[in-house]
Amino acid sequence: MATKPPKADPVQDAPQVVEPKHAAAGLPAIGHSLRVAQQQMGLKRSLLTLLSVNQKDGFDCPGCAWPEPERRHKAEFCENGAKAVAEEATLRRVTPEFFAAHPVSDLATRSGYWLGQQGRLTHPMYLPEGADHYEPVTWERAFGIIAEEITALASPDEAVFYTSGRTSNEAAFLYQLFARELGTNNLPDCSNMCHESSGSALTETIGIGKGSVLLEDLHRADLIIVAGQNPGTNHPRMLTALEQAKAAGAKIISVNPLPEAGLEKFRNPQTAKGLTAGAALTDLFLQIRIGGDQALFRLLNKLIVEAEGAVDEDFVREHTHGYEEFAAAARAADWDETLAATGLRREEIQQALDMVLASERTIVCWAMGLTQHKHSVPTIKEVVNFLLLRGNIGRPGAGVCPVRGHSNVQGDRTMGIFERPAPAFLDALEKEFGFAPPRGHGYDVVRAIRALRDGEAKVFFAMGGNFVSASPDTEVTEAAMRRARLTVHVSTKLNRSHVVTGARALILPTLGRTERDVQHSGEQFVTVEDSMGMVHASRGRLEPASRHLLSEPAIVCRLARRVLGEGSRTPWEEFEKDYAAIRERIARVVPGFEDFNARVARPGGFALPHAPRDERRFPTATGKANFTAAPVEFPKVPEGRLLLQTLRSHDQYNTTIYGLDDRYRGISNGRRVVLVNPEDARALKVADGSYVDLVSEWRDGVERRAPGFRVVHYPTARGCAAAYYPETNVLVPLDATADTSNTPASKSVVVRLEQSATD
Ligand SMILES: Nc1nc2c(c(=O)[nH]1)N[C@H]1C(S)=C(S)[C@@H](COP(=O)(O)OP(=O)(O)OC[C@H]3O[C@@H](n4cnc5c(=O)[nH]c(N)nc54)[C@H](O)[C@@H]3O)O[C@H]1N2
Ligand SMILES: Nc1nc2c(c(=O)[nH]1)N[C@H]1C(S)=C(S)[C@@H](COP(=O)(O)OP(=O)(O)OC[C@H]3O[C@@H](n4cnc5c(=O)[nH]c(N)nc54)[C@H](O)[C@@H]3O)O[C@H]1N2
Ligand code: SF4
Ligand SMILES: [Mo]
Numbered sequence: 001m002a003t004k005p006p007k008a009d010p011v012q013d014a015p016q017v018v019e020p021k022h023a024a025a026g027l028p029a030i031g032h033s034l035r036v037a038q039q040q041m042g043l044k045r046s047l048l049t050l051l052s053v054n055q056k057d058g059f060d061c062p063g064c065a066w067p068e069p070e071r072r073h074k075a076e077f078c079e080n081g082a083k084a085v086a087e088e089a090t091l092r093r094v095t096p097e098f099f100a101a102h103p104v105s106d107l108a109t110r111s112g113y114w115l116g117q118q119g120r121l122t123h124p125m126y127l128p129e130g131a132d133h134y135e136p137v138t139w140e141r142a143f144g145i146i147a148e149e150i151t152a153l154a155s156p157d158e159a160v161f162y163t164s165g166r167t168s169n170e171a172a173f174l175y176q177l178f179a180r181e182l183g184t185n186n187l188p189d190c191s192n193m194c195h196e197s198s199g200s201a202l203t204e205t206i207g208i209g210k211g212s213v214l215l216e217d218l219h220r221a222d223l224i225i226v227a228g229q230n231p232g233t234n235h236p237r238m239l240t241a242l243e244q245a246k247a248a249g250a251k252i253i254s255v256n257p258l259p260e261a262g263l264e265k266f267r268n269p270q271t272a273k274g275l276t277a278g279a280a281l282t283d284l285f286l287q288i289r290i291g292g293d294q295a296l297f298r299l300l301n302k303l304i305v306e307a308e309g310a311v312d313e314d315f316v317r318e319h320t321h322g323y324e325e326f327a328a329a330a331r332a333a334d335w336d337e338t339l340a341a342t343g344l345r346r347e348e349i350q351q352a353l354d355m356v357l358a359s360e361r362t363i364v365c366w367a368m369g370l371t372q373h374k375h376s377v378p379t380i381k382e383v384v385n386f387l388l389l390r391g392n393i394g395r396p397g398a399g400v401c402p403v404r405g406h407s408n409v410q411g412d413r414t415m416g417i418f419e420r421p422a423p424a425f426l427d428a429l430e431k432e433f434g435f436a437p438p439r440g441h442g443y444d445v446v447r448a449i450r451a452l453r454d455g456e457a458k459v460f461f462a463m464g465g466n467f468v469s470a471s472p473d474t475e476v477t478e479a480a481m482r483r484a485r486l487t488v489h490v491s492t493k494l495n496r497s498h499v500v501t502g503a504r505a506l507i508l509p510t511l512g513r514t515e516r517d518v519q520h521s522g523e524q525f526v527t528v529e530d531s532m533g534m535v536h537a538s539r540g541r542l543e544p545a546s547r548h549l550l551s552e553p554a555i556v557c558r559l560a561r562r563v564l565g566e567g568s569r570t571p572w573e574e575f576e577k578d579y580a581a582i583r584e585r586i587a588r589v590v591p592g593f594e595d596f597n598a599r600v601a602r603p604g605g606f607a608l609p610h611a612p613r614d615e616r617r618f619p620t621a622t623g624k625a626n627f628t629a630a631p632v633e634f635p636k637v638p639e640g641r642l643l644l645q646t647l648r649s650h651d652q653y654n655t656t657i658y659g660l661d662d663r664y665r666g667i668s669n670g671r672r673v674v675l676v677n678p679e680d681a682r683a684l685k686v687a688d689g690s691y692v693d694l695v696s697e698w699r700d701g702v703e704r705r706a707p708g709f710r711v712v713h714y715p716t717a718r719g720c721a722a723a724y725y726p727e728t729n730v731l732v733p734l735d736a737t738a739d740t741s742n743t744p745a746s747k748s749v750v751v752r753l754e755q756s757a758t759d
Pocket of ligand 2: 165190194463465466467471495511656729
């Protein structure tokens with residue numbers, strides 16, 4: 001009974017609101033995870049599955065990219081990990097009968113929540129041109145259709161190959177190899193919308209686009225700054241690490257326009273004390289205005305530069321470049337401008353400075369609150385300046401910690417999923433596989449949408465994800481998709497991207513992390529890389545959702561054989577039979593993976609090398625860590641407008657909606673809410689509980705509207721507002737992106753609130 005999907009679309013958005021919470025996790029979280037799991041999987045399957053999450057012989061949690069500790073508990077998962085597992089291991093099924101009963105025109109009217117709740121996809125399905133029903137198709141024929149459309153293209157650059165970050169290293173490596181043998185670098189990925197700004201900033205300044213800390217560094221830090229991140233919801237087990245750090249004496253500063261419950265107090269469900277009292281986490285809360293972070297760090301840097309003996313001069317001399325120019329820019333930082341940009345008080349910044357100067361080992365963690373603004377790259381570079389000043393990169397307990405989202409998004413990039421691959425990577429591919437990879441840059445997400453919109457791309461292929469809902473400017477993106485000749489999605493669950501399609505469309509159902517993957521040579525495992533560069537194996541245990549599923553590596557191998565045919569000398573058949581053969585090639589192409597098969601066999605896996613972290617070597621253009629001195633920017637919002645950030649509720653995984661509650665923020669039974677500071681609400685004359693349309697204003701003059709949001713008076717920073725993604729993606733202009741990284745600026749959208757017609 002509980003495992004049946006709801007019949008009608010249950011989204012009757014009628015949000016209810018109570019006071020936000022001041023602590024995260026604890027008993028309610030355990031209760032929630034078990035309830036969700038049981039509804040989707042039944043009790044026995046729930047227990048069996050959940051006990052194998054993140055165990056050394058089990059599967060990697062599909063939830064997020066947070067690393068596992070070396071010593072594991074029996075239950076090594078969190079509430080949101082349990083929800084992610086339940087979502088995949090559900091017993092509900094989307095069968096050919098389902099598609100016979102639901103024309104695409106009907107499915108296109110359903111909410112993303114409803115679509116996801118229908119269950120796992122069981123058969124390859126095909127939507128012929130002009131048809132309104134998906135029909136079952138054989139794998140053979142499906143690959144044939146893709147080959148037909150790709151062969152008909154004027155150039156391989158008219159095809160786009162998107163990846164979402166759940167894909168394993170093995171599948172990702174094969175996928176980029178296939179695209180490049182075909183002749184294109186059009187490999188956009190979810191990272192383009194996520195941590196691309198971190199990658200851009202870090203590559204330029206420290207020479208590698210990844211974080212420089214390991215889990216044990218967090219335990220050794222004196223000061224951890226968590227900026228623009230909501231770990232209580234999005235990386236729940238990070239709270240355990242923060243709790244341990246605090247127990248060892250660390251201080252925590254959180255920088256956020258919202259007071260997030262998880263950062264206030266954590267009730268660790270694995271300790272007796274945690275279940276009752278809980279631990280206060282944040283020592284200093286800097287309630288910053290959206291987009292004020294660069295100004296904040298610049299001013300802190302000025303104060304460090306001017307403080308007697310505060311700069312680590314030996315480190316600066318030996319390991320860095322550009323100090324003088326940067327120091328001059330820092331000295332010019334202006335208090336008044338900083339106070340205006342951040343909305344903070346002078347004493348608060350002074351207090352932060354005292355903590356910074358008292359700390360020998362400082363880590364800065366961040367996520368989407370820093371990466372999704374126009375000036376995200378200079379903001380993150382300013383964080384790097386801040387750490388370099390006191391020698392906080394390349395020693396224990398210190399460093400940069402961009403906290404990644406999808407569970408293997410970092411690994412996918414390591415495997416070459418990138419539209420702008422490094423020449424050295426292409427050289428290695430060329431040498432190993434004996435073909436000449438394309439050298440020109442391909443499309444990232446935003447450029448892929450433009451190319452589809454303008455008819456320059458005609459085939460869109462997605463390895464996972466939900467491109468239509470995750471991308472900005474929903475109306476533009478949907479129209480772009482509809483112009484494609486063919487759209488193909490390798491997916492586990494039904495989503496909106498399956499119903500907003502090109503002239504022809506295919507759904508290719510695949511195995512999830514939780515499932516056994518048996519190939520010719522026997523049972524396979526795959527590998528993933530977490531946010532801290534640890535690589536380890538993942539083995540599913542459950543029987544696949546249907547016997548018609550193919551694994552992601554098998555799909556790529558068969559597709560490549562069919563499309564590339566005799567033209568390819570790559571042993572695709574061998575790769576499909578035995579994933580160890582893929583890993584052997586990865587070992588020869590990707591630095592750090594030498595002896596891959598042997599090393600990944602060790603329980604817990606291995607750490608990838610990271611020159612700045614391991615040996616204070618900075619592989620940048622100057623051969624040193626680079627200080628940078630970009631001009632300070634911050635969003636300027638016209639009178640009567642608010643700056644909207646689009647973020648996640650506690651009950652969703654990106655575009656996958658688990659439910660309609662955002663427990664820590666006190667919101668339930670609905671998602672169309674906009675959080676507004678009560679003072680701003682008063683000035684704008686919007687009462688708590690009234691309904692407004694969100695109208696975004698941008699320089700192109702196009703009016704983008706998201707109707708019918710309930711106003712919630714909420715203690716966010718002045719001038720700021722917050723509402724959930726993906727409902728608000730319609731408001732984010734396609735061309736409003738971060739400089740350099742081209743990441744959609746989905747955390748700084750200027751909006752006006754208009755009374756809803758329905759109010
Ligand atoms: N349960 C769950 N887990 C997830 C995900 C999920 O959807 N659900 N998604 C995964 C993915 S792909 C990702 S990328 C991560 C995302 O993890 P987060 O980045 O934590 O996700 P968001 O909900 O976007 O939250 C952004 C945070 O930044 C703050 N913020 C917004 N603007 C600013 C600003 O200008 N300055 C500062 N200092 N703070 C700001 C917001 O108030 C909020 O606390 O989580 C991953 N884990
Ligand atoms: N406005 C706004 N937009 C945003 C963001 C924001 O904060 N605000 N965040 C951005 C960020 S950080 C990200 S990462 C992107 C996310 O963008 P995507 O990664 O494209 O979106 P997801 O919602 O994570 O994708 C969910 C779908 O993936 C499929 N799936 C799940 N598991 C598997 C698997 O194992 N294999 C395969 N093949 N498919 C699987 C399922 O069919 C599911 O429906 O969204 C971005 N968009
Ligand atoms: S913190 Fe992330 S990876 Fe770890 S159990 Fe929770 S959702 Fe899964
Ligand atoms: Mo992400």
